[in-house]
Amino acid sequence: MKKREALWGWILISPWIIGFLCFTAGPMLTSLYLSFHTYDLHSMEFVGAANYQRLFFVDRIFWKSLQVTMTYAVLSVPLGIAASLALAVLLNQKVGGLKLFRTLFYLPSIVPGVASALLWQWLLNTDNGALNQVVEWVGLPPVDWLQNEKFTIYAFVLMSLWGAGGMRMVIFLAGLQGISDNYHEAAMLDGAGAWRRFRSVTLPLLSPVMFFNVVMGVIGSFQVFTSAYVMTGGGPNNATRFYALYLFTTAFEQFKLGKASAMAWVLFIILLALTGIQFAAGKRWVHYEGASR
Numbered sequence: 001m002k003k004r005e006a007l008w009g010w011i012l013i014s015p016w017i018i019g020f021l022c023f024t025a026g027p028m029l030t031s032l033y034l035s036f037h038t039y040d041l042h043s044m045e046f047v048g049a050a051n052y053q054r055l056f057f058v059d060r061i062f063w064k065s066l067q068v069t070m071t072y073a074v075l076s077v078p079l080g081i082a083a084s085l086a087l088a089v090l091l092n093q094k095v096g097g098l099k100l101f102r103t104l105f106y107l108p109s110i111v112p113g114v115a116s117a118l119l120w121q122w123l124l125n126t127d128n129g130a131l132n133q134v135v136e137w138v139g140l141p142p143v144d145w146l147q148n149e150k151f152t153i154y155a156f157v158l159m160s161l162w163g164a165g166g167m168r169m170v171i172f173l174a175g176l177q178g179i180s181d182n183y184h185e186a187a188m189l190d191g192a193g194a195w196r197r198f199r200s201v202t203l204p205l206l207s208p209v210m211f212f213n214v215v216m217g218v219i220g221s222f223q224v225f226t227s228a229y230v231m232t233g234g235g236p237n238n239a240t241r242f243y244a245l246y247l248f249t250t251a252f253e254q255f256k257l258g259k260a261s262a263m264a265w266v267l268f269i270i271l272l273a274l275t276g277i278q279f280a281a282g283k284r285w286v287h288y289e290g291a292s293r
């Protein structure tokens with residue numbers, strides 16, 4: 001009987017196992033193999049760690065793309081977390097038409113990436129963009145948001161706030177609704193005001209949800225591609241050459257698949273290290289309800 005149950009267990013899970021081996025583990029191992037070769041779809045030659053050496057010691061665009069991506073992550077992740085949390089707090093209030101407001105705030109996150117990029121390309125247009133019209137209205141000169149490399153990264157950070165009402169907000173909202181009212185009532189009896197309750201009760205109890213959103217936000221910030229590809233193509237002067245975009249152009253425009261595979265594994269190691277650092281740091285500020293310390 002146990003053998004039959006085990007057999008049926010393997011049979012039922014086999015579609016997932018086959019899919020994982022064919023579409024996840026297989027491509028990962030293949031890319032690891034290719035990262036030690038030069039491969040352009042026609043010929044393959046083993047070069048050892050040469051691809052990695054060129055990335056770190058020769059390729060300046062590699063470092064530029066890493067710098068651009070890191071800058072974007074440092075700016076966009078905290079702002080995005082704060083914006084999503086603020087929206088979740090607002091949408092957690094007991095007001096009329098709440099379902100409508102939640103739907104409206106969530107809608108921008110389901111707009112296709114290309115359509116969103118084209119919309120923001122119009123908003124950031126130097127001559128007749130809506131954002132520059134506001135800038136001129138307050139008495140400032142128009143800004144070349146997508147042509148001046150000093151401002152491009154800030155334009156993309158601003159654009160990232162477009163999705164603040166998406167899944168991250170929904171996760172925060174679920175976390176807020178999971179906090180018992182007993183904690184707030186006890187704090188109110190102790191004389192705590194709204195801000196003190198938010199800082200001393202809500203945030204600590206919401207820290208596991210915030211930790212999850214931070215980890216996913218950092219990973220997502222290293223995967224910026226569609227907006228940069230559509231709006232700037234990596235320019236000007238590689239100021240928007242995000243890592244994922246540079247990896248794509250290396251693989252599918254220059255057909256340097258060995259180098260692109262090496263870049264993919266470097267990205268994997270970077271994200272693995274950053275996630276490990278966040279988990280280690282999270283032990284100091286993430287509080288789980290009912291967990292003993």
